[in-house]
Amino acid sequence: MADIFNKKYSIEEKLKMLTGVDGFAAVHPKDVQEPLLRMSDSPIGVKKGGSKAMCYPNPCLVASSFDRELMFQLGKALGTDCRAYNCNLLLAPAVNLKRSPLAGRNFEYYSEDPYLSGVLVGKFVDGLHSEKVGVCVKHFACNNQETARWVQDSVVDDDTLRNVYLKAFEMLVKNNNIETIMSSYNQVNGTYAAENKYLLNDILKGEWGFDGIVISDWASVRNLVNSFNNGLDLEMPNNNNSFQVLKDAYEKGELSEETINESVRRLLKVSKKLNITVSNHDSTSKKFNADDISKMASESMVLLKNEGVLPLSKTDKVLLVGEAAVKPRIQGGGCAEIKDRKFLKLPQKHLKEKLAKCDCIGNYDILELGTIDLGSYDKIIVFTCLTRWEDSEAYDRKSLGFPEEQVSAIKYLSKYNDNIIVVLENGSAVDLNFEKDVKGILEAYYTGDCFGTAVSDVLTGEITPSGKLAETFPERIEDLPNLYEFGKRTVYYKEGEFFGYRYFSTFNVKPKYEFGFGLTYCNFKWKNIKIDKVSDYGFDISLDVENVSNYHGKEVVQIYLKSENVFEPRKQLLEFDCIRLAPHEEKHVIIKLRPEHFTKYISGKQRLISGEYGIVVGRSSEIDEYTKQVVLKKEEDRVIDFDTMLGELLGNDKFRNVTLKYLRDAINYWAFGDENSEENFEDNGFLKSHVYDMPIRGIAYFVRKDDKMQILTKMINELTEIKENKK
Numbered sequence: 072m073a074d075i076f077n078k079k080y081s082i083e084e085k086l087k088m089l090t091g092v093d094g095f096a097a098v099h100p101k102d103v104q105e106p107l108l109r110m111s112d113s114p115i116g117v118k119k120g121g122s123k124a125m126c127y128p129n130p131c132l133v134a135s136s137f138d139r140e141l142m143f144q145l146g147k148a149l150g151t152d153c154r155a156y157n158c159n160l161l162l163a164p165a166v167n168l169k170r171s172p173l174a175g176r177n178f179e180y181y182s183e184d185p186y187l188s189g190v191l192v193g194k195f196v197d198g199l200h201s202e203k204v205g206v207c208v209k210h211f212a213c214n215n216q217e218t219a220r221w222v223q224d225s226v227v228d229d230d231t232l233r234n235v236y237l238k239a240f241e242m243l244v245k246n247n248n249i250e251t252i253m254s255s256y257n258q259v260n261g262t263y264a265a266e267n268k269y270l271l272n273d274i275l276k277g278e279w280g281f282d283g284i285v286i287s288d289w290a291s292v293r294n295l296v297n298s299f300n301n302g303l304d305l306e307m308p309n310n311n312n313s314f315q316v317l318k319d320a321y322e323k324g325e326l327s328e329e330t331i332n333e334s335v336r337r338l339l340k341v342s343k344k345l346n347i348t349v350s351n352h353d354s355t356s357k358k359f360n361a362d363d364i365s366k367m368a369s370e371s372m373v374l375l376k377n378e379g380v381l382p383l384s385k386t387d388k389v390l391l392v393g394e395a396a397v398k399p400r401i402q403g404g405g406c407a408e409i410k411d412r413k414f415l416k417l418p419q420k421h422l423k424e425k426l427a428k429c430d431c432i433g434n435y436d437i438l439e440l441g442t443i444d445l446g447s448y449d450k451i452i453v454f455t456c457l458t459r460w461e462d463s464e465a466y467d468r469k470s471l472g473f474p475e476e477q478v479s480a481i482k483y484l485s486k487y488n489d490n491i492i493v494v495l496e497n498g499s500a501v502d503l504n505f506e507k508d509v510k511g512i513l514e515a516y517y518t519g520d521c522f523g524t525a526v527s528d529v530l531t532g533e534i535t536p537s538g539k540l541a542e543t544f545p546e547r548i549e550d551l552p553n554l555y556e557f558g559k560r561t562v563y564y565k566e567g568e569f570f571g572y573r574y575f576s577t578f579n580v581k582p583k584y585e586f587g588f589g590l591t592y593c594n595f596k597w598k599n600i601k602i603d604k605v606s607d608y609g610f611d612i613s614l615d616v617e618n619v620s621n622y623h624g625k626e627v628v629q630i631y632l633k634s635e636n637v638f639e640p641r642k643q644l645l646e647f648d649c650i651r652l653a654p655h656e657e658k659h660v661i662i663k664l665r666p667e668h669f670t671k672y673i674s675g676k677q678r679l680i681s682g683e684y685g686i687v688v689g690r691s692s693e694i695d696e697y698t699k700q701v702v703l704k705k706e707e708d709r710v711i712d713f714d715t716m717l718g719e720l721l722g723n724d725k726f727r728n729v730t731l732k733y734l735r736d737a738i739n740y741w742a743f744g745d746e747n748s749e750e751n752f753e754d755n756g757f758l759k760s761h762v763y764d765m766p767i768r769g770i771a772y773f774v775r776k777d778d779k780m781q782i783l784t785k786m787i788n789e790l791t792e793i794k795e796n797k798k
């Protein structure tokens with residue numbers, strides 16, 4: 072093959088590269104057999120593989136793992152599939168935040184917390200990269216709802232934009248060497264994302280130094296020339312008049328050759344990096360089997376409630392109830408969906424083999440349930456799920472609840488049996504208004520194909536659910552801070568960063584289940600917790616975690632910043648670690664906090680935050696195990712000059728006498744109108760505070776000597792010598 076990456080292309084050839092060659096392929100120079108970029112959705116499986124492709128545990132589920140290693144392995148598994156299906160660029164991950172639980176694509180997103188998303192997704196990306204498959208991080212940016220998504224405008228202030236909505240993207244650009252980013256359909260502050268200079272050229276390519284490709288979301292480009300002039304590199308999918316539009320613009324001088332060359336450089340650079348799979352359709356490299364994937368799903372599930380009903384015991388007689396037990400919802404809908412599931416496994420098959428008795432009624436019909444001797448079962452497990460169109464691209468939920476018939480069935484069953492367990496299938500927080508009627512709740516989210524095995528393994532205790540909520544479950548929909556700023560054409564992000572647990576913890580609104588919460592079958596003891604300060608903005612945290620149970624399981628240690636006297640969210644996740652422990656095993660855990668953990672974008676630049684805070688070692692955003700109070704402040708090493716305040720000098724024994732030697736007369740004159748006054752200004756709180764806040768240049772007005780500037784300069788020199796220890 073000719074060296075296609077260093078070839079000189081004609082302007083026509085270059086313009087052709089700027090738009091897709093078909094629905095999911097791009098960059099197809101004449102002398103190459105197949106397009107260089109061969110893409111496929113999605114974060115939950117390789118759609119290109121059709122019905123043969125595996126449907127993996129969805130992001131909403133695996134985010135609850137808080138487990139970096141699991142995320143790496145999941146990325147690797149998807150990477151293996153990409154190679155098998157001749158795809159070298161996966162259109163994933165999607166790192167938009169769960170701003171509201173109502174947003175339709177939340178199942179594809181990871182969390183309401185930007186740091187958790189950035190770290191976990193970074194590992195997922197590393198996993199895909201380990202198989203030499205590229206990623207497309209989407210949807211840049213503020214695509215936090217589906218309603219009116221093609222035109223919707225997200226109006227958000229700069230600090231919130233940077234600290235919250237762009238954070239995970241920034242982390243991936245800076246830490247994970249990502250190849251491509253997909254701009255979103257919506258507008259951000261009045262400009263469409265695909266032509267948003269501030270987002271694409273200024274921040275992404277400028278400030279963050281992203282040197283990959285910006286791809287448009289499918290058919291989202293409104294003004295092709297505007298988009299290319301403002302940072303887009305590839306329009307997708309193929310649009311048969313784009314070439315002509317671009318050519319005309321080039322000929323009229325509206326699109327420069329320099330701009331075209333820059334996009335082509337990026338397209339060829341990424342194509343070259345991913346070219347390794349062109350001649351390497353490795354369809355035999357299945358490194359993961361269904362059990363590995365099922366285990367990832369089981370471990371990530373979140374046990375929300377367990378009043379002694381789980382795990383099931385072998386002697387239990389169990390009734391499974393609900394359509395969602397026999398036709399489970401295993402994934403969200405839209406472009407991410409992996410169609411025609413053939414490998415779907417159902418829980419009844421597995422549970423039957425393991426329990427004394429396991430019957431199943433595949434609906435919620437109270438009349439039918441009324442014909443059964445419900446009291447004869449030891450436990451009843453109800454499977455609930457959202458309706459077909461909820462949790463789907465292009466549609467936001469209208470309420471938080473499960474369908475009425477499912478809730479009624481749970482309430483009905485609870486009258487005849489005390490041991491009701493509910494398994495939830497959903498992509499984001501739901502209203503659990505039946506919580507008091509049941510003894511167990513297992514959040515299974517969307518498991519992908521392995522539903523039956525994953526759920527059965529958890530119910531029977533073969534695998535311990537170790538997930539922690541990566542989002543807040545509110546008590547009621549009215550508790551959402553942005554309920555009225557959601558689902559409109561123009562959405563004002565008025566709540567700023569106060570949504571999810573940041574809102575609930577700050578304003579003392581009690582959630583049903585908080586961010587970071589999750590039970591397990593294990594019992595973990597935390598011992599010897601210590602937080603050592605190693606620098607102004609450096610802390611080493613250590614503890615021992617012991618599993619005092621007979622189950623294998625994972626514990627998640629969460630580190631939060633707790634605001635004390637500053638207006639910040641009451642809690643902010645700073646770090647986390649997930650520790651895998653065998654029965655009765657103990658491990659020593661070390662977590663390091665460094666200046667980057669305490670850096671925030673505030674009014675135009677990244678700054679270290681300062682004030683009184685608590686550093687919390689916690690089990691959830693509400694369960695603090697240990698807190699150390701700290702004052703975050705960088706020792707300011709200011710020189711002594713005319714702006715130095717008198718308080719900095721008089722309040723410091725090193726400088727006090729020299730300062731008074733030069734300035735007592737002037738202070739007396741200012742305070743009492745008499746240079747020789749016997750009174751002491753420091754005895755009067757008002758005068759003292761006034762003087763202490765005055766800079767040297769202020770008191771200078773009251774030095775009644777002709778050579779006062781020389782005197783003050785001499786004083787400053789003398790004080791500086793003391794400061795530098797020369798005196």
Ligand code: BGC
Nearest residue numbers: 112162209210288289406464
């Ligand atoms: C979605 C993207 C997806 C693309 C290609 C769009 O509708 O927003 O996430 O990758 O279609 O299927």
